[in-house]
Amino acid sequence: NPVASPSVTTVYTLSVFGPGQCTVDTDTVTVTVSDLTANAGGDIVNAGTLGGIPTASGGTSPYLYIWSPSTGLGSNQLSNPFAQPSRSTTYTVSVTDFVGCTVVSDDVNVIVRSVSTSGYLTIRFSYSSATFPSTSAVQANLENILTSVLDIPPLALSIETIVNEGDAYLANIIFYQFGGEDGDAIADNFVIAFGCVPDSLPCFSSPYSSIMIQVGWDYLEIVAPTNSGNPENSSDYGLSTLTVSLSTETTFIDDDIDLNSSLFNSLILDDDEDVRLSQLISGNDDDDATTDDVIIGTVSIATTRLTSLYVAVEDSGSNLTISLLSMILVIIVGLM
Numbered sequence: 001n002p003v004a005s006p007s008v009t010t011v012y013t014l015s016v017f018g019p020g021q022c023t024v025d026t027d028t029v030t031v032t033v034s035d036l037t038a039n040a041g042g043d044i045v046n047a048g049t050l051g052g053i054p055t056a057s058g059g060t061s062p063y064l065y066i067w068s069p070s071t072g073l074g075s076n077q078l079s080n081p082f083a084q085p086s087r088s089t090t091y092t093v094s095v096t097d098f099v100g101c102t103v104v105s106d107d108v109n110v111i112v113r114s115v116s117t118s119g120y121l122t123i124r125f126s127y128s129s130a131t132f133p134s135t136s137a138v139q140a141n142l143e144n145i146l147t148s149v150l151d152i153p154p155l156a157l158s159i160e161t162i163v164n165e166g167d168a169y170l171a172n173i174i175f176y177q178f179g180g181e182d183g184d185a186i187a188d189n190f191v192i193a194f195g196c197v198p199d200s201l202p203c204f205s206s207p208y209s210s211i212m213i214q215v216g217w218d219y220l221e222i223v224a225p226t227n228s229g230n231p232e233n234s235s236d237y238g239l240s241t242l243t244v245s246l247s248t249e250t251t252f253i254d255d256d257i258d259l260n261s262s263l264f265n266s267l268i269l270d271d272d273e274d275v276r277l278s279q280l281i282s283g284n285d286d287d288d289a290t291t292d293d294v295i296i297g298t299v300s301i302a303t304t305r306l307t308s309l310y311v312a313v314e315d316s317g318s319n320l321t322i323s324l325l326s327m328i329l330v331i332i333v334g335l336m
Helices: 135-150 183-193 210-215 263-269 277-282
Strands: 010-017 023-031 064-068 089-096 102-104 108-111 119-127 157-164 169-175 217-222 241-250 298-307 309-314 319-324
Touching: 119 183, 135 157, 135 169, 135 183, 135 210, 169 183, 210 217
Parallel strands: none
Antiparallel strands: 010 023, 064 089, 089 102, 089 108, 119 169, 119 217, 157 169, 241 298, 309 319
């Protein structure tokens, strides 16, 4: 009982011989090598039609289709079913032709880009030796690095902005739910892969680590928390890099946001938990105090960088949420 594995369809003949090498009987068997193939199509965002054009080819038609899993499909027995899953899902299709040959396709992903399951990350990085002709080329290379390191498809992330700072690049990235993990967990995976701790940012990755050498970077600063809220592709997300440089001064500063004074001083000193935008702008404390909570004398703020200041107004009631997505170095001298 030999095992036959021909590369092309082959007819084999079996001959049975008796005493004296007399032929007693013969029989033939055909081993058919099918050229049946299945094409699951390309990855899709949120919803769309699965399969190729065509989904099955080769072999002997007609074909039987079974898509797996059936979750989010109107029917899992069509050549091109419509998929609309509630979470990101990876599908495959099994195709069986008329003579019983079966082949299973590669994967196709439907990536659900939902606000509630997205994660956000801001990184600053530079290359050890590679040069690129344009920022778009850097963006393409960064996408390849992210998909390779995290083992996710390209549609599971979006590089919202990338800025050439001269000696480094600053990128704002959104990760979408994939493979059973929400986007913030995928962002955490990136942070961990480069030797940092998700809850201890900003963080600098060692240029001598194997993964930094592998991707060709000599500098990586992870400057924003991975679960800092949702900018929803807003222009408020990723204001590039602002340089704050204030000389030593003696002043009295309202601890609410004062549009006529320093926005950064106001943010630092605001300690009364304003809940409405009007209270912040007007300078009226919501704790009903008649005087400012903080009055300071000489203030010295060291020159530093403020990355990705994100201000979002939530709900129709103008509730305000402010997140500083990187650390501000503040030295206060002579508190009064």
